[in-house]
Amino acid sequence: MIIRTDRDGFVHPRSSEITSRGAYLQRRQWLAGLAAAGVAWASRDAWAQSAQRPGKLAPLPGKASTVAGATTMEKATSYEDVTSYNNFYEFGTDKSDPVAYAGKLKPRPWTVEVEGLVNKPGRFDLDALLKLAPMEERIYRLRCVEGWSMVIPWQGYSLAELIKRVEPQGSAKYVEFVTLADRQQMPGLRSNVLDWPYVEGLRLDEAQHPLALLAFGMYGEVLPNQNGAPVRLMVPWKYGFKSGKSIVKIRFVEQMPRTSWNLAAPQEYGFFSNVNPTVAHPRWSQATERRIGEGSGLFAKRRETLMFNGYEAQVGQLYAGMDLRKFY
Numbered sequence: 001m002i003i004r005t006d007r008d009g010f011v012h013p014r015s016s017e018i019t020s021r022g023a024y025l026q027r028r029q030w031l032a033g034l035a036a037a038g039v040a041w042a043s044r045d046a047w048a049q050s051a052q053r054p055g056k057l058a059p060l061p062g063k064a065s066t067v068a069g070a071t072t073m074e075k076a077t078s079y080e081d082v083t084s085y086n087n088f089y090e091f092g093t094d095k096s097d098p099v100a101y102a103g104k105l106k107p108r109p110w111t112v113e114v115e116g117l118v119n120k121p122g123r124f125d126l127d128a129l130l131k132l133a134p135m136e137e138r139i140y141r142l143r144c145v146e147g148w149s150m151v152i153p154w155q156g157y158s159l160a161e162l163i164k165r166v167e168p169q170g171s172a173k174y175v176e177f178v179t180l181a182d183r184q185q186m187p188g189l190r191s192n193v194l195d196w197p198y199v200e201g202l203r204l205d206e207a208q209h210p211l212a213l214l215a216f217g218m219y220g221e222v223l224p225n226q227n228g229a230p231v232r233l234m235v236p237w238k239y240g241f242k243s244g245k246s247i248v249k250i251r252f253v254e255q256m257p258r259t260s261w262n263l264a265a266p267q268e269y270g271f272f273s274n275v276n277p278t279v280a281h282p283r284w285s286q287a288t289e290r291r292i293g294e295g296s297g298l299f300a301k302r303r304e305t306l307m308f309n310g311y312e313a314q315v316g317q318l319y320a321g322m323d324l325r326k327f328y
């Protein structure tokens with residue numbers, strides 16, 4: 001984004017993890033919460049997955065999704081890389097800051113407020129959200145606007161499940177996502193690199209697309225703090241920054257929301273930010289990407305970036321007739 005030190009010279013991530021005591025306490029809290037929410041974590045799926053899951057946090061199984069495009073034969077990036085090479089500016093702008101400092105984030109108790117142009121606004125407790133719809137596992141590519149990508153198995157369900165329950169009104173055209181901004185828990189808020197809180201947005205029809213995921217876990221476990229615990233968005237056809245972490249508010253609005261990255265650098269980060277290899281960022285090409293875990297520096301093998309990050313068959317229709325150069 002504005003501060004980019006890693007694009008050409010990839011610094012290998014540190015292997016530090018949250019302290020085992022912190023992880024233990026978090027795991028206990030989550031288990032209690034999951035039990036209260038009636039989540040059947042001891043299902044056959046759970047047993048099948050438990051063999052591979054990292055075993056660091058509470059289990060959060062999901063049944064393989066049947067949504068078109070929600071899986072891939074590509075090899076998942078290692079849990080180690082996915083949890084130690086992060087963008088979460090509320091904890092600092094270095095890739096290694098989130099894993100180092102996100103231990104302070106308290107993912108429970110947690111509520112998500114849904115407001116604006118809906119018939120049924122309300123505050124959703126995390127436990128209510130966890131049981132709102134069946135948990136699915138979806139394996140998505142994540143493409144950062146900086147030129148790197150990962151393949152991550154997520155647990156969650158379509159954002160559309162939540163949207164239909166709150167009943168958007170006819171005047172609702174956009175959905176705004178506001179993420180946590182708490183100085184007690186997030187040392188990065190001292191920097192004014194972005195306008196806090198981190199705000200992102202989608203057009204309502206994008207938000208309703210079945211691939212737009214409300215994610216609560218990854219690799220069969222609850223989300224690690226550095227990846228956006230306890231709930232984040234995952235919109236796989238857009239650059240990673242559209243997928244806000246640690247969401248606290250979802251607002252249905254009539255006007256296109258002002259988003260943090262758009263406010264910071266409007267000519268570089270548009271509202272749509274669909275992955276598009278043919279539209280360069282003003283300062284670098286978007287034609288290729290480096291898959292994290294596939295070598296670094298001189299040895300970095302670069303892959304071709306795919307239109308809509310490879311989800312064109314599913315989402316292309318959302319943008320029919322739009323000039324994607326203008327609506328970048």
Ligand SMILES: Nc1nc2c(c(=O)[nH]1)N[C@H]1C(S)=C(S)[C@@H](COP(=O)(O)O)O[C@H]1N2
Binds near residue numbers: 086
């Ligand atoms: N709240 C918040 N959400 C955020 C960010 C952030 O700085 N703050 N960074 C974004 C960017 S630029 C990317 S690429 C992805 C990275 O997600 P990951 O660290 O889980 O791979 O999160 C996105 N969501």
Ligand SMILES: [Mo]
Binds near residue numbers: 144146239
């Ligand atoms: Mo990103």
